[in-house]
Amino acid sequence: MSATAAAATLHSSVALDVRPLAGACGAEIQGIDLAADLDDATIAAIRRALLDHCVVFFHDQTLDAEQQKALARRFGEIFVHPNFKGTGPDPKIVEIRREPGDKRIVGEEWHADTTMVAEPPMGAILYAIDVPPYGGDTLFANQYAAYDALSDGMKRLIAGLRAIHSDRKVAGPQAGLNAYRSTKVREDTDWRETVNTHPVVRTHPETGRKCLFVNHSYSIGFEGMTEAESRPLLEFLMDHGHRPEFTCRFRWRKGSVAFWDNRCTKHLAVNDTPTFRRHMRRVQIAGDRPF
Ligand code: SIN
Numbered sequence: 001m002s003a004t005a006a007a008a009t010l011h012s013s014v015a016l017d018v019r020p021l022a023g024a025c026g027a028e029i030q031g032i033d034l035a036a037d038l039d040d041a042t043i044a045a046i047r048r049a050l051l052d053h054c055v056v057f058f059h060d061q062t063l064d065a066e067q068q069k070a071l072a073r074r075f076g077e078i079f080v081h082p083n084f085k086g087t088g089p090d091p092k093i094v095e096i097r098r099e100p101g102d103k104r105i106v107g108e109e110w111h112a113d114t115t116m117v118a119e120p121p122m123g124a125i126l127y128a129i130d131v132p133p134y135g136g137d138t139l140f141a142n143q144y145a146a147y148d149a150l151s152d153g154m155k156r157l158i159a160g161l162r163a164i165h166s167d168r169k170v171a172g173p174q175a176g177l178n179a180y181r182s183t184k185v186r187e188d189t190d191w192r193e194t195v196n197t198h199p200v201v202r203t204h205p206e207t208g209r210k211c212l213f214v215n216h217s218y219s220i221g222f223e224g225m226t227e228a229e230s231r232p233l234l235e236f237l238m239d240h241g242h243r244p245e246f247t248c249r250f251r252w253r254k255g256s257v258a259f260w261d262n263r264c265t266k267h268l269a270v271n272d273t274p275t276f277r278r279h280m281r282r283v284q285i286a287g288d289r290p291f
Pocket of ligand 1: 096106107108113124126137138267268269270280282
């Protein structure tokens with residue numbers, strides 16, 4: 001049994017077939033049918049693999065929306081995204097579509113999901129319904145590794161810092177994204193900005209490890225500083241967080257699933273297939289207040 005498979009059995013009697021995708025994060029899990037009524041030991045083993053690898057992938061799955069929500073509920077309550085609410089028939093489901101000719105896509109900047117809320121989601125399960133023949137990959141970056149690689153001086157500097165997270169760049173009338181992409185967010189005039197502050201270095205509630213927790217879509221400055229004062233250090237930390245050695249790249253197939261831990265990763269959907277259709281279905285899982 002490989003070291004990884006052994007780790008996956010720590011809290012479970014089930015030994016999964018877990019194959020790392022890159023040095024820093026990401027692993028493919030083989031031999032699991034996510035539509036099946038999985039037993040608690042198998043769910044525990046998937047959770048163990050998620051904690052170990054930050055993001056796990058599955059291929060050749062067939063999931064309808066109800067099965068995807070049922071799977072998500074095995075890991076926590078479903079999180080309803082405030083800015084996609086009302087844009088589809090089921091608020092628990094976000095359909096992420098790229099149609100040929102779209103200039104913009106959801107998630108094209110390095111980000112963790114929905115960090116402007118007080119309790120950002122712990123994770124998300126993304127299912128590929130339709131994928132381009134090539135391109136349309138998703139990149140993930142391990143934020144434990146990003147934190148660990150900082151100097152002791154930088155770790156001391158950012159130890160007590162809190163970042164302000166806002167959704168003003170990705171929703172609301174001023175964001176202006178709906179004109180360029182098929183997936184719509186709330187841009188109506190009743191929309192109100194959501195703002196919360198979170199520690200720049202958060203402690204993962206399950207692993208106890210420290211990780212960087214700032215991202216390009218939502219982090220706009222540091223508490224107690226202007227945005228201009230914050231910008232140089234914030235930009236450094238956000239860019240540092242996706243250095244290539246902290247990342248993995250996932251190549252989707254129709255029926256692939258990615259399940260990421262939103263507490264210790266960032267991700268980016270690569271905007272490189274303007275002539276092709278890409279259709280994904282996302283369910284988010286509720287998280288807790290970062291500390
Ligand atoms: C997202 O940011 O949740 C979307 C990722 C993707 O479509 O690859």
